[in-house]
Amino acid sequence: MSDRLIYLPLGGAGEIGMNAYVYGYGPKGKERLIAIDLGVTFPDMDSTPGVDLIMADLSWLEKNADRIEAIFITHAHEDHIGALPHLWPKLKKPVYARRFTGRIGQMKLEEAGIASDCLRIVRPRPEVIEAGPFKVQFVPLSHSIPESSALVIDTPAGRIVHSGDFKLDGNPVVGEPFDAELWHQIANEGDGVKVLTCDSTNVFSPNPGKSEATLVEPLRELIAGRKGMVVATTFASNVARVKTLTEAAKAAGRSVCLLGRAMKKMVTAATETAVLTGMPGTISAEEAAECPRENLMLIVTGSQGERRAATAQLSRGRYLGLEMKAGDTFLFSSRVIPGNERGVIRIINAFSEMGVDVVEDHNGQYHASGHANRPDLEAVHDLLKPKILIPMHGEHRHLREHARIGAEKGLASIVAVNGTMIDITGNAPSIAEYIEAGRTYLDGSVLIGAMDGVVRDRIRMALNGHILITTIIDEDDQPLGDAWVEMMGLPETGRSGAALADKIEDELAEFLENAPDKVVASDPKMDEAMRRIARQVAMEEVGKKPEVTIVVSRLMAD
């Protein structure tokens, strides 16, 4: 049987977040595999209440763990590295990353009590990592975090460029600029690029992306023009932005204090690994509290309205001895990720109540995206001239639009969502197989499956309330006393004006009085009958059908 080259997205294709991709080469069903990125996505109350993190279900990879050669991490954003400490123990393979990314990975593993010696720190091209039939190079690309890299993957069936997340930035302030010449070389070596697997998140943005460097002047002007304390938030991992904000503050005669664990961690890691240099000194929260507010700037976490981050804390009042006041300025040097609007708006209104002037980035003066817009994507297609274009990292609509653009240029394009194994051995992609691809939740300290029913039950309780019925059946299979009802998440009284719990107990008492022996003797029959009564009374009284849990305790004859 001849060897084949396959691509299998397990996360990130059909969604933005939790990136996890697999390539394989070898005989069908025995391909040697590499995994790229192990990311997370974040829960919300609508669909995942109580969940801490969401990541790809790696069952297929686990089952084929003996075929995995290595794991590669393109960059240190949570949606590419966040699942490492949770999923690595299921795979236990070497993890390749560049220095800064590796440092972040190391911190994550160590926090989870996992030895970090699985990490292999690599240098960018020309260094080559051999992983079974794959020869992999990390090639710098600009993004909103340092050292983001595409992977150039050479296989016996041809060259793959896996873009990771990227933008075309000639001056990213921190980190390597986009180097067209280097990519021209890569495109023209050997047989050129066979497959481009490419970031799709900004495919609907019609204009060329903005360089990080274009923000320097507007931010300087904004900060220089303010009177009270200035507080700015941005993504903690955007080390370039943190540097720009810090320098702008210094230029305006302000001391800078970084607030928030993630922010400090990123700046420390970037400094230690020497990707961030020339960062001006900052002061501690204690020092900041003593500093006149017109000479102070805070750079804080929580641009997405996260309830526990520094921004939300400041919007609720004092945080580490610091407090916002009328005449201060709060700057969102960020954009709101869809779905986070409510939380961010709540914070803006809280600041408004304090008399704080909030500056949002309405027209892109104070924030630049880290992803390639449509013209930038097209420039990359034109530069790399791949035979096959596989859009990745995007919702279905992004992948479809990106594939459409590729097809218009004559690239063999395909929409492949999570679980779609694509055969890319030949010059056109074809669907090889569908793999069960789901989601795994980190819930408290344990991993649960998205379809386990745990979260479904939580949503049901949240929508419908929960009624508990306990009843005791004596040694002679006769009800002992009345059934007892407890409720949670339901109004105490309904239509009749009587307590809902009492109304249900009354109906249950009547039922128990008249229930035939064979019903009382049967747990399932008792359960069904009492559940029906509780839901019916609740419907009549309060117009809801609650979740019901029934405990029938049967006393045993000694």
Next chain:
Amino acid sequence: MSDRLIYLPLGGAGEIGMNAYVYGYGPKGKERLIAIDLGVTFPDMDSTPGVDLIMADLSWLEKNADRIEAIFITHAHEDHIGALPHLWPKLKKPVYARRFTGRIGQMKLEEAGIASDCLRIVRPRPEVIEAGPFKVQFVPLSHSIPESSALVIDTPAGRIVHSGDFKLDGNPVVGEPFDAELWHQIANEGDGVKVLTCDSTNVFSPNPGKSEATLVEPLRELIAGRKGMVVATTFASNVARVKTLTEAAKAAGRSVCLLGRAMKKMVTAATETAVLTGMPGTISAEEAAECPRENLMLIVTGSQGERRAATAQLSRGRYLGLEMKAGDTFLFSSRVIPGNERGVIRIINAFSEMGVDVVEDHNGQYHASGHANRPDLEAVHDLLKPKILIPMHGEHRHLREHARIGAEKGLASIVAVNGTMIDITGNAPSIAEYIEAGRTYLDGSVLIGAMDGVVRDRIRMALNGHILITTIIDEDDQPLGDAWVEMMGLPETGRSGAALADKIEDELAEFLENAPDKVVASDPKMDEAMRRIARQVAMEEVGKKPEVTIVVSRLMAD
């Protein structure tokens, strides 16, 4: 004691939604009152899971019901009229509205089983309604629903203009255009306008608003250029948009079918009350199912992604015999209200999977807002020349910005959020009193208070899961058998690999074995101890502290 004139927002000031405003005139504490608008706002999983509708808490008005002269409804949007059937029974006063608004109000009251003879249909100015010390005129203003009106309220202390929701549209397609001449008259009668209480929702939109009429051509072109079936969604109450879409479809040789209860209801009410004329005929869903798709257009409800509306149903598959297919077009002739992004994006991706082309209104070609933008608001300030400006209908940030703009022009401006009673007797507003202003939830069929704890408990269950413990204590105050644990919304197994329920039962068994008699004899002590054990075991096993409900059943000696 001299008479005073007061303004009291109970809903809509400090939020967008659930409008409810009060004006009063008379001796302090004995003012005669009028209420304006009784609106709702919509729940979300984040803060109000399981709730059906949210409205203002009218406790203060109820307490002072004998002082209320009348209720006025400015227009038929849900956030102005939606609470009428739920809150009117608490007030039982005459309700004044124009014909179309009144028709919608009538339908709402009758659906709730309330006689609609409280409704008084009035004509616009020059008709005057006398309500105690108030003389009220409805004055047409354009908005995104027919017959939206400002109220001109003459009081012994001067003239108030209560804007309601409005835009300045010289050609709103359906309904009355903005009439600057009429407003010039109103501004110059007698002593002119003393107080302008003014819509603030679009205060951050920097450009003049667009007329509804500007959409006619772009919509015609879009629809004429499509091949498969075209489906468009917009707000059901935007009768003008429905008419424009229908005419564009007809011009392109397509039959039109309206889908969704709200859409049909609005069009029917608008036709019956003759505010909508010249509306082309439409076909039924049955007829549409027989119609070739290239000759068909559907206009459907659900532009905000509401799960049960026609748009969401179509995104999930067949609906009333109709189904979207590859090559069809879906148009959002609407904007996403912040907070609804997730649901709308889910639908767009579902359509993308079907191969349907989704057209969103990215640059305002296919949708025009119903609210006055900043330059329009300023035009109204300049036209009416009020002494006092009170921004209403907006989040705190909108009210604050609107007040700032007013103050810059020399208007006496004040930010008054829900519950802030403002004295507007003199030439400058001052805070008279703070009233407890909260929210009331329609939950199933009953009204509950936002602070009742019911919804808080639902959120807790959704975040933490729910554990139920039952235990039986015999006649001698001795535990009878073991405690029994049921769980809902929690993982079955945790760190140790054993079932979580079993682990908790084991710990409880040990506790019950060793518990001192005085603990076993005390319900509160048992409750506290067992709750602590359950939460501690859950924390160790699964890293969560669940909600716990405990039932201790005590057998009584006969």
